[in-house]
Amino acid sequence: MDLSWQFFSSSLVTAFLLTLTLAQQQPPYLYHYCSETDGNFTRNSTYETNLNRLLSSFSRRTAHENGFYNFSSGQGSNIAKAIALCRGDVSSSDCFDCVNNANTELRDRCPNQIEASIWYDYCMFRYTNHSILGRAETDPAFFSWYGDNVTDVDAFNQALSSLLESLRNKASSGTSLGKFATGSTRVSPFRTIYALAQCTPDLTQNGCSFCLSRVIVYIPQCCGRKQGVRVGMLSCNIRFDIERFYNLTAADTTTTGTFSSLLCFIKSPSCIKRFLSNNYYHIHLGYCFCSISHFRLHLHYFKVEEPKAESSRA
Incomplete structure (x- = not known):
């Protein structure tokens, strides 16, 4: 083989590995x-x-x-x-x-x-340039979803609702050192939901609870029947998936339901398989990526509207 071609090939491999390393670090x-x-x-x-x-x-x-x-x-x-x-x-x-x-x-x-x-x-x-601390801000916000649709909708939604309410209460009752909670619940012998809820720790208990409640309300509207969902606001965020995505050694975990199970989500083959099967979701206003694989996820920006007060009748 020509030496110049060998050098060119070697340079390409080196550049690829360097790019791969940088992608893993970001x-x-x-x-x-x-x-x-x-x-x-x-x-x-x-x-x-x-x-x-x-x-x-x-x-x-x-x-x-x-x-x-x-x-x-x-x-x-x-x-x-x-x-x-x-x-x-x-x-x-x-x-x-x-x-x-x-x-x-x-x-x-x-x-x-x-x-x-x-x-x-x-x-x-x-x-x-304005005051931030102590304000529960829910606009702007974004959501993303990934994975297949759930088939056992009623059982999944019931288990998810109970889990998110539990995590909302636990996260909002945290101190100024942190308002963060994770947990899991078993939907069936073969399926577990893992979830995370977090607020900025400068919020009051009521402020955190309000922010997370707004997230919970929008989940069925934006991402109904999805196995994995993430909703982020300025003051709080919630994420859930059927694969564990958080670190158990650092997270403060709560398990609901009769059973619990642990699934490794870190660069697991199941993660790669799931994202490969959803490689062609339409992108609205942005991109999400799974690790370094750059498999596209569904991402959408929405504006949260404040509820309108109903007029009372005599």
């Missing part, structure tokens, strides 16, 4: 939102200076054990505020890496928006 991206409500900032403005100072200072911070970051820069109308929340079962080092990556990528995706947010599998990151 947390899976889910969704981002560039808000137009608060407008854009101009180049070299006071707000941009404060935002850049805030974002650059984060890389010099140390990892937080509870996975929640809150920081600000500046004052008055030009203040820049940011929060970050990591999944409760993620290690502090993986959390820090995820937020650092989100920090950089969000500026690339929303280069001049005053308010922006981004979600990954491991973390959520957002910045704005």
